[in-house]
Amino acid sequence: xxxxxxxxxxxxxxxxxxxxxxxxxxxxxxxxxxxxxxxxxxxxxxxxxxxxxxxxxxxxxxxxxxxxxxxxxxxxxxxxxxxxxxxxxxxxxxxxxxxxxxxxxxxxxxxxxxxxxxxxxxxxxxxxxxxxxxxxxxxxxxxxxxxxxxxxxxxxxxxxxxxxxxxxxxxxxxxxxxxxxxxxxxxxxxxxxxxxxxxxxxxxxxxxxxxxxxxxxxxxxxxxxxxxxxxxxxxxxxxxxxxxxxxxxxxxxxxxxxxxxxxxxxxxxxxxxxxxxxxxxxxxx
Amino acid sequence: xxxxxxxxxxxxxxxxxxxxxxxxxxxxxxxxxxxxxxxxxxxxxxxxxxxxxxxxxxxxxxxxxxxxxxxxxxxxxxxxxxxxxxxxxxxxxxxxxxxxxxxxxxxxxxxxxxxxxxxxxxxxxxxxxxxxxxxxxxxxxxxxxxxxxxxxxxxxxxxxxxxxxxxxxxxxxxxxxxxxxxxxxxxxxxxxxxx
Numbered sequence: 001x002x003x004x005x006x007x008x009x010x011x012x013x014x015x016x017x018x019x020x021x022x023x024x025x026x027x028x029x030x031x032x033x034x035x036x037x038x039x040x041x042x043x044x045x046x047x048x049x050x051x052x053x054x055x056x057x058x059x060x061x062x063x064x065x066x067x068x069x070x071x072x073x074x075x076x077x078x079x080x081x082x083x084x085x086x087x088x089x090x091x092x093x094x095x096x097x098x099x100x101x102x103x104x105x106x107x108x109x110x111x112x113x114x115x116x117x118x119x120x121x122x123x124x125x126x127x128x129x130x131x132x133x134x135x136x137x138x139x140x141x142x143x144x145x146x147x148x149x150x151x152x153x154x155x156x157x158x159x160x161x162x163x164x165x166x167x168x169x170x171x172x173x174x175x176x177x178x179x180x181x182x183x184x185x186x187x188x189x190x191x192x193x194x195x196x197x198x199x200x201x202x203x204x205x206x207x208x209x210x211x212x213x214x215x216x217x218x219x220x221x222x223x224x225x226x227x228x229x230x231x232x233x234x235x236x237x238x239x240x241x242x243x244x245x246x247x248x249x250x251x252x253x254x255x256x257x258x259x260x261x262x263x264x265x266x267x268x269x270x271x272x273x274x275x276x277x278x279x280x281x282x283x284x285x
Numbered sequence: 286x287x288x289x290x291x292x293x294x295x296x297x298x299x300x301x302x303x304x305x306x307x308x309x310x311x312x313x314x315x316x317x318x319x320x321x322x323x324x325x326x327x328x329x330x331x332x333x334x335x336x337x338x339x340x341x342x343x344x345x346x347x348x349x350x351x352x353x354x355x356x357x358x359x360x361x362x363x364x365x366x367x368x369x370x371x372x373x374x375x376x377x378x379x380x381x382x383x384x385x386x387x388x389x390x391x392x393x394x395x396x397x398x399x400x401x402x403x404x405x406x407x408x409x410x411x412x413x414x415x416x417x418x419x420x421x422x423x424x425x426x427x428x429x430x431x432x433x434x435x436x437x438x439x440x441x442x443x444x445x446x447x448x449x450x451x452x453x454x455x456x457x458x459x460x461x462x463x464x465x466x467x468x469x470x471x472x473x474x475x476x477x478x479x480x
Contacts, residue, residue: 171354172311174378176465185468188313188378191352256352262315262469264350 029086032234034095038077038280040240042101044070048270064113068105068255068268075101077135081282089143093156093219097135104128105253105270109177109190114266115259116179116187123177123189127253129168129196136161137217154221160242162213162274167197179260191256215242215274221282233284240278312349313378314422319459319471320344322442335477338449343385343473344442345459347422349374372427379423379464383415385445388456388472392449401457404447422461452479 048068081095105127111119139158146153172193176186221238229235252272257265321330325340351374385402387395395401407418418441449455458472 169354171309172352172377174313174465176467185462186466188465188467191311191313191350193352193354195354262350264315 029084032083032085033285034081034083034234034236034282035285036077036079036081036095036097036280036282038079038097038240038278040075040077040099040101040242040276040278042073042075042274042276044072044103044272044275046275047273048105048268050266050268063266064110064257067109067114067257067266068107068253068270070270071104071106073101073103075099075131075276075278077278077280079135080285081137085143089145089152091141091143091154091156093137093139093141093158095137097137099133099135099162100130101133102128102130103196103272107192107255109257111177111179111189114189114257115263116189119179121177121179121189123175127194129194131164131197132166133162133164133197136163139217139219141219143223150225152223152225154219154223154236154238156217156219156221158217160215160217162215162244164197164213167195169193169195187260188258188262190258193252193254195252213244213274215244217242221280235284236280236282238280240276240280242274242276242278244272244274309354310351310372310374311354311377312351312374313376314380314461314469315348315350317459317461317469317471318346318348319457319473320346321473321476330474330476332474332476333454335452335479337479338445341478342442342444343457343459344440345471346440348439349376373425374427375425376423378467380419380461381464382462383419384458384460384462386458386460388458389454391453391455392447395447401445401447405443405445407441407443448480449478450480452477 048070050063050065050067077097077099079095079097081093083091083093085091107123107125107127109123109125111121137158137160139156141154141156141158143152143154145151170193172191174188175190175192177189179187179189218241219238221236224235224237226232227235253270255268257268259265320343321336322328322342322344323330323334323336323340324342325337330336383402384400385405387397387399387401390396391399391401395404402415405415407414454475455478456473456475458470460468460470462468
């Protein structure tokens with residue numbers, strides 16, 4: 001229901017803007033609607049690691065660098081959009097995509113590197129979650145005619161409002177492990193919070209928070225003005241590059257290690273930078 | 286439809302999501318620090334000091350580690366709202382049992398290694414028995430947003446009712462066992478208890 005509401009909202013926005021654009025289309029240029037399919041490769045390698053707000057190797061202990069790692073992920077998008085081209089070949093792009101993206105994180109805990117010297121205890125756990133988000137793109141650029149007007153190379157840059165529409169949090173979990181086989185007791189070894197999607201970031205104490213990531217968006221595309229396969233409908237193919245602005249992290253997984261005697265250890269985070277390179281195909285409708 | 290319509294619809298959607306909620310904290314006990322006090326002199330007993338059994342009191346200071354948990358941010362929650370001025374602290378590692386272990390022979394009934402907790406009188410603001418204390422430690426608490434310890438159990442005292450047979454050096458270990466099979470402990474200094 002939430003997803004449907006957001007999609008309806010976007011359609012209304014599209015319709016209103018399209019009407020405004022069409023009123024002046026004859027004088028000022030052309031307007032083109034597209035449907036689009038896209039696949040994105042997400043670079044997640046640099047999205048995990050020890051938090052910078054914890055001192056490295058504090059208390060004389062080594063810090064396990066690879067405790068939390070994230071695999072690169074492949075997402076997909078479907079959407080509609082419009083391109084308004086002026087007579088000076090400047091253009092504006094407005095499009096909305098529904099995005100699906102599955103993340104996979106690996107927790108690889110080694111007690112010996114987290115305050116229990118000599119312990120052979122290890123723990124592996126995988127966290128998977130699928131993100132559903134609505135992307136609203138607004139971009140402007142220049143369309144360079146090539147091949148005697150049969151094609152055009154488009155360069156565009158703009159902003160992408162990444163709005164997750166579902167999410168989940170485990171609300172905090174204390175994990176225990178038998179770090180000493182001779183002890184009758186287990187040890188509390190980690191506190192883990194997994195939160196993703198439309199979740200307020202951990203530690204955010206403000207009551208108000210809007211679940212929108214503002215991503216920078218770059219696009220290079222080639223437009224076939226008269227492709228043979230779609231009976232004179234335009235065809236665009238190209239690449240999208242996106243990255244989050246600093247401080248906009250909604251997908252957060254936090255792991256706080258706990259050393260012997262319950263001393264707080266290091267904090268590890270997965271913060272999704274949304275760094276992605278996408279390939280898209282769009283057909284005029 | 287004009288261009289204002291999407292803005293109005295957007296405002297309507299945002300408006301429907303506004304609500305109030307508590308700030309949710311998840312907490313676990315990080316430590317329990319035990320000190321020996323002399324009720325007569327109102328002083329903390331130092332190692333090798335002597336204290337009369339009647340004036341012997343053990344004081345336990347509890348500390349917790351708290352983490353603010355995430356909130357969902359769409360309809361039916363309060364992500365957009367101004368939070369209610371209240372914090373809710375939920376203990377995620379429940380205490381199951383409390384032991385006071387005598388590390389030296391205490392009297393003829395309690396030898397070294399025995400649990401003497403059943404012979405203790407617990408003094409906390411909630412209930413004066415072990416079950417009551419455990420219940421107090423595990424319960425969800427609420428506090429004012431500016432002072433969320435206002436209703437939490439942070440400290441309690443207890444007295445050992447059993448008398449030692451003679452003036453002997455004593456040392457105790459306090460063990461809080463949890464339902465997860467873990468424990469957090471502390472031990473007292475070594476001191477002399479007079480019957």
